[in-house]
Amino acid sequence: xxxxxxxxxxxxxxxVLAVKEYLFKNCDNSGFCHRNKHYANQIKSLGSAFxxxxxxxxxxxxxxxxxxxxxxxxxxxxxxxxxxxxxxxxPITVSLLEGNNVRVQxxxxxxxxxxxxxxxxxxxxxxxxxxWAFASEExxxxxxxxxxxxxxxxxxxxxxxxxxxxxxELQFLPVKLTISYKDEPQVVVNDxxxxxxxxxxxxxxxxxHLSDEQVDFDMFTDSFGDSKEDxxxxxxxSIGLDFTFKNYKNLxxxxxxxxxxxxxxxxxxxxxxxxFNVDIFEYETDxxxxxxxxxxxxxxxxxxxxVGLFWINSADTFVDLDKNSDSGDSRTHWISENGxxxxxxxxxxxxxxxxxxxxxxxxYVQLPPLFSLGYHQCRWNYNDEKDVLEINSLMDKHRIPxxxxxxDIEYTDSKKYFTWQNDVFPDPEGMMKELDATxxxxxxxxxxxxxxxxxxxxxxxxxxxCINDATNTSYLGxxxxxESVWIDTLNPNAQALxxxxxxxxxxNKFTGGLSTNLHIWNDxxxxxxxxxxxxxxxxxxxxxxxxxxRSVHNIYGLSYHEATYNSLKKRQSHTTRERPxxxxxxxxxxxxxxxxxxxxxxxxKWEYLQISLPMVLTSNIVGMPFAGADVGGxxxxxxxxxxxxxxxxxxxxxxxxxxxxxxxxxxxPWVAGEPYTSIMTDAVKLRYSLLPMLYTAFYESSVSGIPxxxxxxxxxxxxxxxxxxxxxxxxxxxxxxxxxxxxxEADDIEIYLPDSEVYYDFTNGNITGDITKxxxxxxxxxxxxxxxxxxxxxxxxxxxxxxxxxxxxxxxLMVNDPYTLIVAPDSNGNANGKLYIDDGESFGYTKGxxxxxxxxxxxxVGSLSSIEIEKxxxxxxxxxxxxxxxxxNPKLKVAADWSATFATDVEHDEL
Ligand code: NOJ
Numbered sequence: 089x090x091x092x093x094x095x096x097x098x099x100x101x102x103x104v105l106a107v108k109e110y111l112f113k114n115c116d117n118s119g120f121c122h123r124n125k126h127y128a129n130q131i132k133s134l135g136s137a138f139x140x141x142x143x144x145x146x147x148x149x150x151x152x153x154x155x156x157x158x159x160x161x162x163x164x165x166x167x168x169x170x171x172x173x174x175x176x177x178x179p180i181t182v183s184l185l186e187g188n189n190v191r192v193q194x195x196x197x198x199x200x201x202x203x204x205x206x207x208x209x210x211x212x213x214x215x216x217x218x219x220w221a222f223a224s225e226e227x228x229x230x231x232x233x234x235x236x237x238x239x240x241x242x243x244x245x246x247x248x249x250x251x252x253x254x255x256x257e258l259q260f261l262p263v264k265l266t267i268s269y270k271d272e273p274q275v276v277v278n279d280x281x282x283x284x285x286x287x288x289x290x291x292x293x294x295x296x297h298l299s300d301e302q303v304d305f306d307m308f309t310d311s312f313g314d315s316k317e318d319x320x321x322x323x324x325x326s327i328g329l330d331f332t333f334k335n336y337k338n339l340x341x342x343x344x345x346x347x348x349x350x351x352x353x354x355x356x357x358x359x360x361x362x363x364f365n366v367d368i369f370e371y372e373t374d375x376x377x378x379x380x381x382x383x384x385x386x387x388x389x390x391x392x393x394x395v396g397l398f399w400i401n402s403a404d405t406f407v408d409l410d411k412n413s414d415s416g417d418s419r420t421h422w423i424s425e426n427g428x429x430x431x432x433x434x435x436x437x438x439x440x441x442x443x444x445x446x447x448x449x450x451x452y453v454q455l456p457p458l459f460s461l462g463y464h465q466c467r468w469n470y471n472d473e474k475d476v477l478e479i480n481s482l483m484d485k486h487r488i489p490x491x492x493x494x495x496d497i498e499y500t501d502s503k504k505y506f507t508w509q510n511d512v513f514p515d516p517e518g519m520m521k522e523l524d525a526t527x528x529x530x531x532x533x534x535x536x537x538x539x540x541x542x543x544x545x546x547x548x549x550x551x552x553x554c555i556n557d558a559t560n561t562s563y564l565g566x567x568x569x570x571e572s573v574w575i576d577t578l579n580p581n582a583q584a585l586x587x588x589x590x591x592x593x594x595x596n597k598f599t600g601g602l603s604t605n606l607h608i609w610n611d612x613x614x615x616x617x618x619x620x621x622x623x624x625x626x627x628x629x630x631x632x633x634x635x636x637x638r639s640v641h642n643i644y645g646l647s648y649h650e651a652t653y654n655s656l657k658k659r660q661s662h663t664t665r666e667r668p669x670x671x672x673x674x675x676x677x678x679x680x681x682x683x684x685x686x687x688x689x690x691x692x693k694w695e696y697l698q699i700s701l702p703m704v705l706t707s708n709i710v711g712m713p714f715a716g717a718d719v720g721g722x723x724x725x726x727x728x729x730x731x732x733x734x735x736x737x738x739x740x741x742x743x744x745x746x747x748x749x750x751x752x753x754x755x756x757p758w759v760a761g762e763p764y765t766s767i768m769t770d771a772v773k774l775r776y777s778l779l780p781m782l783y784t785a786f787y788e789s790s791v792s793g794i795p796x797x798x799x800x801x802x803x804x805x806x807x808x809x810x811x812x813x814x815x816x817x818x819x820x821x822x823x824x825x826x827x828x829x830x831x832x833e834a835d836d837i838e839i840y841l842p843d844s845e846v847y848y849d850f851t852n853g854n855i856t857g858d859i860t861k862x863x864x865x866x867x868x869x870x871x872x873x874x875x876x877x878x879x880x881x882x883x884x885x886x887x888x889x890x891x892x893x894x895x896x897x898x899x900x901l902m903v904n905d906p907y908t909l910i911v912a913p914d915s916n917g918n919a920n921g922k923l924y925i926d927d928g929e930s931f932g933y934t935k936g937x938x939x940x941x942x943x944x945x946x947x948x949v950g951s952l953s954s955i956e957i958e959k960x961x962x963x964x965x966x967x968x969x970x971x972x973x974x975x976x977n978p979k980l981k982v983a984a985d986w987s988a989t990f991a992t993d994v995e996h997d998e999l
Contacts, residue, residue: 107372111313112622113404114359115423119306120286120326121360121406124423127328128282130301140262141167141299142283144180146241149260152181157229159183160237160244164194164263166287170296176287182258182265184235184248186228187445188436190256190267192277194285194327194429202288206321208560210634213325214427217402220643220650221678223451254435267395267433272334274435275388275395279332282421285429286324294323314621319558319628322636325426331397331433333418336388338801338811340439341710342407344379344687346371349702349799349814351386353411360406360423365642365674367616367623370689370723373699380614380688381675382642383710385446388418389439391805396434396442398449401427402642402676425627425638439709439802443793446711451681453713455790457667458928459529460607460684461782462491462899463772464745465756466531469498472512473519476530479756480523484897486758488769489776491898492529494609494745503569504542505534506589506598517600527900529605531671535612536577536648539569544589548575553582555615555637556630563629565617574615574625577647578640579632586651592659604659607669608652610683613645614674645674653682664930671743675712684714684743692721692752697734698830702814704741708795714786715797716743725753728760729832729876735768736879737828739775740819742786742796767877774853774879778824779899780890780907780923785820787924796820803884804842807867813840821922823887823912824850827880837880838869846885848912848963851878853891855910855961859971863915883963886914888921903928906958913963925955956981 115121131138142164149162159181166176177197184190199211219225230248237246245257255268265277289297291308298304307324310316333339339351342361354360354376363382371379384399386407399405403425410419422431434445465483470476476493483490501507508516520530538545538554548554554562554573562573575582594601617624627638637644649672656668672683679685687703690696700717707715719738720726726734735757738744748755757768775782785796795802798818804810816827816839825847827839841847841864849860849872862870862882872880883889889910896902913919926933960975 107368107370107375107377109377112366112368112377113312113315114362115406115408117312118404118406119310120324120404120425121423122305123286123303123307123324124282124284124326124328124421125408126303126305127284127301128280128330128421131281134301138281138301140281141169142178142263143167144258144260144263146260149239149244151232151237156231156233157183158232158235159229160246160258166285168297169299178285182256184230184246184256185432185449186230187448188249188254188434189432189445189449190434191432192265192429196285196287196428199288204321206319206558208556208558208630208634209321209636211322214402214635214639215430216635217427217640217643218400218430220402220646221400221450221676223449223678223681228448267435269393269435274334274393275397275433276332276334277433278330280330280419280421282328282330284326284328286326289323291323312621315627318621318626321558321628322426326424327401327427327429328421328423329429329431330419330421333388333395333420335416336390336395336418337411337416338389339409339411339418339420340387340389341383341385341706343383343703343706343710343712344381345377346373346375346379346687346699346703348374348812349705350812351409352376354408355410355412360408360421363405363407363642364622365614365624365645365676367612367614368688369623370691373695380673381645381679381685381712383675383677383707383712385677385710386420387439387442387709389801389805389811391808392437394436394439394442396432396446398432398434398446398677399424400430400432400677402640403427403638404641427639438805440792440794443709443711443795447793450678450711452711452790452793453680453786454682455667455787455933456684456714457665457669458779458783458899459491459527460669460743461779461786462744463489463775464492464494464531464743465490466494466496466745466747467752467754468496468748468750470495471498473515476519477522480526480528482756482758484526486765486769487895488757488772489895489897489899490772491527491900492531492607493523494747495530495532496750497533497535497568498750499532502539504539504544506544507542508597516597517603520600520603520605524603524605527898529607529669531607531609531669533609533611534652535568535610536574536615537565537567537569537572537612537617538575540564540571540573545573548585549573551581551585553579553585555625557626558628558630560630563625565625566619567612567616574617575648575651576631577651578635578644583651583654587655587658590655590659599659604665608656609671610649610652611673613648613672615644615648643676645672646676646679648672649675649679649683664927664932666930677711680712680714684716685712686715686743686745687717689722689749690718692724692726692730694730694830694832696721697730697737698815700741701737701817701828701830704797705795705799705814705817708742708797709799711793713789713796714742716741716745718745718747720746720748720755722747723749723752726755728764731755731760732764732767732876733829735771737830739771739879740797740817740826740828742782744775763876770852770877771879773895776896776899776902777853777891777893778889779902780892780925781819781822781824783928784890784922784924785822788820788922794820800825800840800842804867807842809867810840810842813842816840818884822889823884823921824889825882825884827882829874829878829880834874836871836873838871839880839882840867840869841882842867846915847882848885850881850883850910853879853881855963855972859963883910883912885912886919887912888919890921890923899928904955906956908959908961909957911960911962
């Protein structure tokens with residue numbers, strides 16, 4: 089009896105701690121993916137016997153005039169073998185944009201004429217994903233005069249790029265697009281003939297519309313678990329297309345997955361990578377299952393060239409990767425539930441250039457307020473005002489710098505957002521003021537589900553700005569507050585009502601009157617619906633414009649956090665604190681413009697600390713660099729060692745926040761006791777001392793898309809071994825190479841030096857005592873002993889790092905502190921670096937309040953130009969006897985233009 093109950097308990101415990109995979113679709117049981125995969129398998133087995141169904145009508149091809157822009161338009165004809173008279177017309181447009189972006193859009197004609205039972209549903213194929221993903225309505229199309237175009241009866245081609253070295257060639261039968269660099273094909277679209285666009289048909293006639301290669305699995309119904317209610321009013325609408333990357337074996341991107349940096353082959357037992365934003369409860373590592381966000385950008389990288397493929401679609405999407413072909417190519421198959429076919433292909437020299445070019449379209453990370461790069465202290469929940477203020481003062485007692493304390497859902501009255509639980513938060517304004525006194529901020533959570541039966545949801549329902557069910561009335565589902573409605577932030581009318589909740593006037597208790605240190609956390613915005621299929625909104629729910637939820641699912645989270653950002657931006661015109669900070673759980677391409685993200689509900693286990701590195705790296709290389717993972721792990725109670733190691737790794741996440749589940753024990757750094765508390769404190773202090781470097785990395789990313797946590801291969805493209813390194817990284821362009829300790833009881837680490845440059849041991853950010861230098865003749869590993877105290881960091885020769893070394897309670901209080909420069913010469917004795925400075929909170933920098941000086945590039949604003957450099961530490965060159973040289977008080981102001989040359993053969997004394 090006793091044994092039985094123990095076994096039962098173990099069983100329950102393990103089932104609690106595993107993702108409930110059966111709640112989520114996979115390719116086999118998902119109608120549209122199953123059908124496309126079947127189609128692809130049939131085509132593969134037919135080989136050359138397959139007769140393609142799609143061809144471009146040569147007589148349709150023409151240049152589409154629209155100002156100076158470059159667009160080629162035409163029509164693809166889809167033949168339906170069993171209905172010889174039917175020709176499905178699929179208009180195709182090929183355009184060229186700045187940054188080598190070749191865009192292709194394929195739609196379906198005649199959708200306006202069809203009739204469906206549900207009169208509220210928009211019949212068209214959804215084509216507005218780009219409007220949410222792109223930074224601007226005006227896309228940077230290339231002018232016709234910069235392109236050499238050639239159209240013949242069976243193909244067209246155009247060349248582009250500064251030296252016209254890129255060519256796009258569109259073959260008409262079978263439809264095939266090849267993008268080449270110097271005549272060498274890089275990407276071939278529809279190389280395998282998997283192009284498939286399920287055209288409109290009525291259910292009764294469906295059989296005739298199918299070709300021999302197709303199956304009719306779940307075309308008009310959904311047989312999966314909780315999805316059976318889906319009415320699928322428009323029947324099958326899926327799209328599928330293959331892309332072959334010629335001679336590329338290393339693929340990256342398409343987050344969010346708890347998986348390796350270098351993407352896995354999915355042809356064997358692995359399921360395809362799925363992009364479908366879901367509240368993936370207790371996710372597992374090494375998984376292709378979908379997660380909270382989706383960025384459909386894939387990077388293919390090799391030493392000489394890189395390719396970016398941006399699949400502009402917000403519906404449920406599967407991506408199959410075949411990396412095993414003998415040819416050395418990678419073959420990929422993209423399958424989405426509906427929408428138009430819309431994609432961009434970018435070929436350029438380096439992955440950094442792909443980041444830059446992709447950012448020209450979707451925007452770069454917005455320069456965040458400086459405070460948000462500091463340490464964030466969160467848990468579910470800090471219970472009341474006293475709790476918050478106590479944590480605030482304990483941080484000071486332990487001399488731990490921090491910038492922001494967070495409140496999770498319990499601060500509200502019964503999970504009614506925009507309210508406070510009055511008995512425990514009687515004076516939010518006073519609390520915010522007290523935090524503000526030491527430059528600290530408050531972030532509170534606001535989710536998109538709005539409890540029914542209180543003024544906010546009543547007003548939203550009355551104004552018809554909620555997501556609707558298939559009958560076009562406000563959809564009711566369940567989330568934290570119980571029965572709820574969801575604001576439809578795709579509805580332009582929603583913004584004003586959302587703004588009115590955040591009004592910044594003396595009367596608004598929620599915002600604390602005029603408090604300007606309040607910022608917002610948007611959670612559960614996949615959206616998470618506890619009683620919905622796959623824990624999200626039913627797909628036949630309706631949004632503004634009659635669009636079904638299935639079409640817009642992956643952009644809902646983006647639309648929601650963007651609305652919050654816009655509301656916050658409207659405040660505080662009377663202060664300089666203009667830059668809002670928003671954290672979002674769900675995201676899409678373009679989210680980087682207005683929010684930071686984190687990797688959701690991880691666990692207090694070593695493998696989650698380990699997987700956080702490739703996950704944050706992946707986010708960085710797809711243009712969403714302001715990313716982090718819950719430090720300490722969300723579920724469970726980390727050992728003291730794990731927590732300490734997590735802090736030491738977490739200080740390198742661009743977004744650095746400790747967070748914990750409501751059932752976990754308190755674990756602020758002082759709870760563990762010594763030596764852990766001091767070690768964690770030192771880690772946080774290291775983050776703060778490096779804030780000038782980190783802020784500079786953010787600035788650079790905000791104008792070029794360069795990752796902030798940057799994979800090693802970005803600096804070692806010639807070195808193929810570096811392409812799979814995912815447990816160490818560079819920090820922006822600073823030259824810092826970090827290898828956090830993420831193994832239990834480690835007493836040494838092996839760090840990979842990707843080139844033969846000199847690397848200085850900068851462990852714990854200290855240049856003390858004798859400096860160890862490492863330099864290998866060829867790339868390889870070096871071993872270094874570590875203790876629990878150690879955060880292994882190396883500084884690449886040729887770099888200059890700016891630090892601020894005084895302890896302050898928050899980043900705001902560091903503003904006037906002087907800088908220390910660490911100069912690390914390369915093998916030739918040269919070093920250079922960059923430092924970006926502004927006021928850290930206003931939009932002044934966008935109005936030209938900045939300047940640059942050389943050697944160390946400095947951007948400064950007003951009074952900041954008077955800040956001094958108090959110390960310059962120059963590490964000696966590799967061959968030299970001198971260990972380091974310290975120049976105290978060099979009397980330099982950061983805005984002054986200066987450079988210094990030091991001879992290598994002089995004696996220490998002379999210097
Ligand atoms: C889910 C989020 O992922 C988690 O961070 C948060 O604490 C809970 N929701 C409660 O709001």
